[in-house]
Amino acid sequence: MKGFRSVGGAQRFLSAFSGISPHFRPRRHLMPAHHYRAEMTVRFAIWEQITGVAGLATAA
Secondary structure: OOOOOOHHHHHHHHHHHHHHHHHHOOOHHHOOHHHHHHHHHHHHHHHHHHHOOOOOOOOO
16 A cells, blocks of 8 residues: 555545646657656646645745
């Protein structure tokens, strides 16, 4: 179970992860490197907007 405490916990994680995972795994073999980098920049910007990370100040 790879560190999960219960089968139910693993199932909850995997059901949520299955919807998020493809967002960060474009079909790399179908695009050149510069398109991949641009696509990942857009995808991470979208992810930051969805999670609300974009508006947070960094603590340095």
